Amino acid sequence: MPKVLVSDKLSPTAVQIFKDNGVDVDYLPDLGKDKDKLFEVIGQYDGLAIRSATKVTEKIISAATNLKVIGRAGIGVDNVDIPAATKKGIIVMNTPFGNSITTAEHAIAMMFALARQLPEADASTRASKWEKNRFMGVEVTNKTLGLIGAGNIGSIVADRALGLKMKVVAFDPFLTPERAQTMGVEKVELDDLLARADFITLHTPLIDATRNILNAESLAKTKKGVRIVNCARGGLIDEEALYAALKSGQVAGAALDVFLVEPAENNPLFDLPNVICTPHLGASTTEAQENVALQVAEQISAYLMTGEITNALNFPSISAEEAPIITPWVKLAETLGSFAGQLTETAISGIKIEFEGTPAGLNTRPMVAAAINGVLKPSLGDINMVSAPQIAKDRGITVETTTRDQQGAYEGYVRLTVTTERQTRAIAGTLFANGKPRIIQVKDINMEAEITPHMLYVTNADKPGHIGRLGTTLGTLGINIANFNLGRAEVGGDAIALVSIDGTLTEEQLGQIAALEGVKQAKALSF
Numbered sequence: 001m002p003k004v005l006v007s008d009k010l011s012p013t014a015v016q017i018f019k020d021n022g023v024d025v026d027y028l029p030d031l032g033k034d035k036d037k038l039f040e041v042i043g044q045y046d047g048l049a050i051r052s053a054t055k056v057t058e059k060i061i062s063a064a065t066n067l068k069v070i071g072r073a074g075i076g077v078d079n080v081d082i083p084a085a086t087k088k089g090i091i092v093m094n095t096p097f098g099n100s101i102t103t104a105e106h107a108i109a110m111m112f113a114l115a116r117q118l119p120e121a122d123a124s125t126r127a128s129k130w131e132k133n134r135f136m137g138v139e140v141t142n143k144t145l146g147l148i149g150a151g152n153i154g155s156i157v158a159d160r161a162l163g164l165k166m167k168v169v170a171f172d173p174f175l176t177p178e179r180a181q182t183m184g185v186e187k188v189e190l191d192d193l194l195a196r197a198d199f200i201t202l203h204t205p206l207i208d209a210t211r212n213i214l215n216a217e218s219l220a221k222t223k224k225g226v227r228i229v230n231c232a233r234g235g236l237i238d239e240e241a242l243y244a245a246l247k248s249g250q251v252a253g254a255a256l257d258v259f260l261v262e263p264a265e266n267n268p269l270f271d272l273p274n275v276i277c278t279p280h281l282g283a284s285t286t287e288a289q290e291n292v293a294l295q296v297a298e299q300i301s302a303y304l305m306t307g308e309i310t311n312a313l314n315f316p317s318i319s320a321e322e323a324p325i326i327t328p329w330v331k332l333a334e335t336l337g338s339f340a341g342q343l344t345e346t347a348i349s350g351i352k353i354e355f356e357g358t359p360a361g362l363n364t365r366p367m368v369a370a371a372i373n374g375v376l377k378p379s380l381g382d383i384n385m386v387s388a389p390q391i392a393k394d395r396g397i398t399v400e401t402t403t404r405d406q407q408g409a410y411e412g413y414v415r416l417t418v419t420t421e422r423q424t425r426a427i428a429g430t431l432f433a434n435g436k437p438r439i440i441q442v443k444d445i446n447m448e449a450e451i452t453p454h455m456l457y458v459t460n461a462d463k464p465g466h467i468g469r470l471g472t473t474l475g476t477l478g479i480n481i482a483n484f485n486l487g488r489a490e491v492g493g494d495a496i497a498l499v500s501i502d503g504t505l506t507e508e509q510l511g512q513i514a515a516l517e518g519v520k521q522a523k524a525l526s527f
Helices: 012-020 035-044 058-062 082-087 100-116 118-126 152-163 177-183 190-196 216-220 239-248 286-306 323-343 365-380 388-394 466-476 507-514
Strands: 003-006 024-027 047-050 069-072 091-093 144-148 167-171 199-202 226-230 251-256 275-277 348-357 398-404 412-420 424-431 437-442 445-450 454-461 481-488 494-501 519-526
Touching: 003 012, 003 035, 012 024, 012 286, 035 058, 047 286, 058 082, 069 286, 082 091, 091 286, 100 118, 100 152, 100 199, 100 226, 100 251, 100 275, 100 286, 144 152, 144 190, 152 167, 152 177, 152 388, 167 177, 167 190, 216 239, 239 251, 323 365, 323 412, 323 424, 323 437, 323 519, 348 365, 365 388, 365 398, 365 412, 388 398, 437 494, 445 494, 454 466, 466 481, 466 494, 466 507, 507 519
Parallel strands: 003 024, 003 047, 047 069, 069 091, 144 167, 144 199, 199 226, 226 251, 251 275, 348 398
Antiparallel strands: 348 412, 412 424, 424 437, 437 445, 445 481, 454 494, 454 519, 481 494
């Protein structure tokens, strides 16, 4: 019988789930705070269920001689050394969807509080001032709510807002028109949202593309008197720019549950009367805490009793027997997905994955999950190989797979096709004898390119002199070329260059490359 330690506070119902599934469980909710005691006893357990109080460090993992799985009741795993766990073969799971309703409701509550100035009115009334005329609010009915991010939480906010008779517009590059129609929202570009929204609420991960998405430039484009709610991630809003916009009246008010630095202390925004602040309470409801506790108990039990892996952050669903054969193909599929995902800038409506030869005879599910993860990760950030298929489904992305016997020169290859609002892009790859992935086709153009950590992708019109200009420009910019791979569809048609380079490119350097004569697209890729 597997044995699990619960070292943080979980509900009695969650503890009972372990017992009902035939798992021996020790419920020691204060043990997680005692790192020395945890180090002493962790070797006895096959599973560990935690919240945020238990710090699963590399030292703790080194003593976890029998540990097979760590389950975090909640989404954040900053308190788990995932690389150390992965190295030791320990699955790390979280519960990414258990807080969605709670976070969405907090955003709606913050919007109401902002519209009616509730916190300040409460403080004034408690001070016996009775300032009825001071706190003139606004209705939300018939107002326009702008969603920045229309994923799991954003879609719930949209549903609640529509029930309040608001008009909802959404900016999300990966929101398809079909999904927008199903949600009952209007898909718009960011500038359009900024110009039209009476309220703006953010529901997007913090990645390079979304960092400071509301900055001085974008805030200047908003409707004067807009109200802003952020219950997603600190760093999505430039706090200095927001401060200035609040002082000038461009932004009428802001309600913030998250901050760039947390715990937030002595933040200048605290001094403004038109700002409402809460201490990252998005997931703090009894129901949400219960949901994630029950979910993590089910997930750990399923893995220990049947081998089922759900919401794993560091491993796909692969059996021990399959691992040596399938893992290189999984990595290839994820790399192809990442290649396509980094080049995709508009909403994805479909992903097609074709397996020919060797990979067609294997368990393709981990490869499919890896490919979807690769495609979506550049835009969504907080995603893994287990959650990627569900997220694609939730976003209305059609995933199609086909398998067939070897027909061409390669013993096996994987082809990935991504369909967006504007175009269809296909990329194919294979494994060479050393197990390393190779690109063999991009946009129906045959070529052969090794995948390296840093690459430059350039499409151009096939005209004499382009390669020389590109090479000279890279030399002038101080970019060292590791290898140069070329392909073209036909003489005078489209051509592709895949250049392996030493180091990353700055936006300025990339801009100079994109400005070269004949260049249609230039993109820096990282793997």
